[in-house]
Amino acid sequence: MKIVIAPDSFKESLTAKQVSQAIKTGLKRVWPEAEFVCIPVADGGEGTVQALVDATGGKLVLTEVNAPLGNRVEAVYGVLGDGKTAVIEMAQASGLNLVPNQRRDPKLTSSYGTGQLVKHALDAGIRRFMIGLGGSATNDAGSGMLAALGVKFYNQNGDEFAPSGLALTELSRIDISDLDARLALCEIIVACDVDNPLCGDRGASAVFGPQKGASAEDVITLDQALYNFGLFTEQVTGHHVLSVKGSGAAGGMGAAWMAYTPAIVKSGIDMVLDTVGLAEKLVDTDIVFTGEGCIDQQTIYGKAPVGVAKLAKAFNIPVIAVAGCTGENYQAVYQHGIDAVFPCTPRAMSLPEALAEAEVNLINTAESVGRLWQLSRCY
Numbered sequence: 335m336k337i338v339i340a341p342d343s344f345k346e347s348l349t350a351k352q353v354s355q356a357i358k359t360g361l362k363r364v365w366p367e368a369e370f371v372c373i374p375v376a377d378g379g380e381g382t383v384q385a386l387v388d389a390t391g392g393k394l395v396l397t398e399v400n401a402p403l404g405n406r407v408e409a410v411y412g413v414l415g416d417g418k419t420a421v422i423e424m425a426q427a428s429g430l431n432l433v434p435n436q437r438r439d440p441k442l443t444s445s446y447g448t449g450q451l452v453k454h455a456l457d458a459g460i461r462r463f464m465i466g467l468g469g470s471a472t473n474d475a476g477s478g479m480l481a482a483l484g485v486k487f488y489n490q491n492g493d494e495f496a497p498s499g500l501a502l503t504e505l506s507r508i509d510i511s512d513l514d515a516r517l518a519l520c521e522i523i524v525a526c527d528v529d530n531p532l533c534g535d536r537g538a539s540a541v542f543g544p545q546k547g548a549s550a551e552d553v554i555t556l557d558q559a560l561y562n563f564g565l566f567t568e569q570v571t572g573h574h575v576l577s578v579k580g581s582g583a584a585g586g587m588g589a590a591w592m593a594y595t596p597a598i599v600k601s602g603i604d605m606v607l608d609t610v611g612l613a614e615k616l617v618d619t620d621i622v623f624t625g626e627g628c629i630d631q632q633t634i635y636g637k638a639p640v641g642v643a644k645l646a647k648a649f650n651i652p653v654i655a656v657a658g659c660t661g662e663n664y665q666a667v668y669q670h671g672i673d674a675v676f677p678c679t680p681r682a683m684s685l686p687e688a689l690a691e692a693e694v695n696l697i698n699t700a701e702s703v704g705r706l707w708q709l710s711r712c713y
Contacts, residue, residue: 335368336618337361338646340610341625342638343374343381344658347692350374350381351388356693357623357656360700364708371619373610377638378525378602379468383412383421386464389610390415397454399447401432402471411451414609419462420455424448424584425469428478430546433471438547440473440539440556441500445587449482456514462521464605465591467584473499473543473556475532475563476590484512485594499585502559508566510594517595524591525602527636530582532575532589533561538582546585560586567593603641612645621707622646622653623700624672630661634670643671654707656699658692676703 339361341353348356354372361368376385387394392414401407412421425431427447430438455463472478477487477497487497489504497505530536539548539556548556563586564576573593575581580599581589591597600608607613616622624642626633634640643653655667655675664675678699679688688695 335365335620336371337365337368337621337623338371338373338615338619339623340373340375340612340642341623341656342376343385344627344692345380347627347658347689348696349388350376350385352693353625353696356696357625357700360697361623361704363701364704371615373612373615375606375610375612375638375642376602377636377641378466378527378605380423380425382466382525382602382606383410383423383426386414386421386606386609387412395454395458397451399427399450400444401447402428402443402445403433403437404444407432407447409447409451411455413460418460419464420460421464421466422448422451422455423466423468424587425466427451428472429469430471431469438471440471440543440546440548440585441552442498443472443474443546444478444496444498445470445472445474445476445585446478446482448476448587449479452479453482453514456516461516461519463523464609465522465524465597466602467524467526467587470584470587471546472587473539473546473548473560473585474502475538475560475586477502477563479587480513480590480594483514483517485510486512499556499559502563503555505559505562505566508570510570513594520596522591522595522597523605524588524597524599525605526580526583526588526599527602528583529579531577531579532564532581532586533557534577536582538586541582542585564589601636603636603638606638607641607645612642616646616649616651619649619651622651623656624653625656627658628661629655629657629664629667629675631663631666633664634666639672640667640670643667647671654703656696656703658688
């Protein structure tokens with residue numbers, strides 16, 4: 335019997351690798367002789383670096399960068415097992431989690447630290463990048479990142495300035511003559527699961543700005559700033575970004591990658607599953623286990639369990655999902671390739687208790703699911 339285990343992490347408690355091992359431990363109590371293939375996965379957001387490093391036998395690289403408000407923080411990126419590919423989560427250097435609640439203001443934050451991560455990897459010889467855009471604290475269209483990579487921004491007085499969400503309202507000229515030439519030689523894949531344009535009612539400022547601390551007045555100002563960036567970007571690069579789908583991702587970071595680099599955009603889960611080679615590992619598989627911390631209605635929108643399930647269904651393989659908990663309308667996943675969902679909390683408990691007991695509860699739930707599956711095969 336061959337069993338593939340391909341879950342996402344259980345946020346704040348277990349990495350995807352730890353979830354895989356816990357499910358395997360429970361199932362081995364039922365099928366000690368089975369062949370288990372553990373493949374940690376993610377959806378391109380938080381946890382992608384760790385999952386891909388674990389899945390490929392890669393390593394984590396630690397460096398110091400500028401956080402969104404300019405203070406120095408330590409951030410990590412991953413180098414995959416091939417030694418040639420860097421995986422960067424924007425949130426590591428420019429994430430909302432790096433800004434205290436009372437100081438969140440997308441007029442002031444910058445994505446400069448993300449550019450520092452990219453430059454660090456370039457200096458280490460990396461020429462292939464996988465970029466996750468989720469969780470940003472910024473609304474600067476990636477201009478901070480571009481500044482770290484050599485792009486210069488000037489105001490109406492001809493003075494160079496450090497870009498931010500608000501500062502882009504003064505933008506008058508963009509100079510790309512010093513943009514790091516190594517980027518043009520790179521293969522870059524950007525994980526993006528939103529189709530928001532840079533500007534307008536569905537643009538970065540209107541949709542994501544309030545989550546980052548923007549007031550209604552700020553949204554208007556920030557949208558104008560992104561419009562300025564888009565206009566001058568189109569002039570200097572020849573790439574249209576103002577209304578392109580995905581250009582508004584991560585506070586407009588999508589636009590920067592699209593216009594200034596040879597990046598291609600893919601869904602996060604597709605990028606991850608291609609990288610770990612899940613399709614090849616599904617050959618001759620009898621059952622697939624997947625999961626994430628909470629399975630609910632949102633799981634069908636580009637999340638890892640449904641991505642795994644859709645691929646498994648191409649091989650007509652049954653798919654079982656194990657979750658820390660289930661949420662509203664979790665049954666929606668049954669229309670997207672998952673055959674059964676099992677939450678692993680064994681009793682009413684607080685969130686701290688559930689997080690602390692996640693591993694043992696996951697092991698026990700996996701064993702119970704395995705026994706139920708075994709029983710069903712006997713009749």
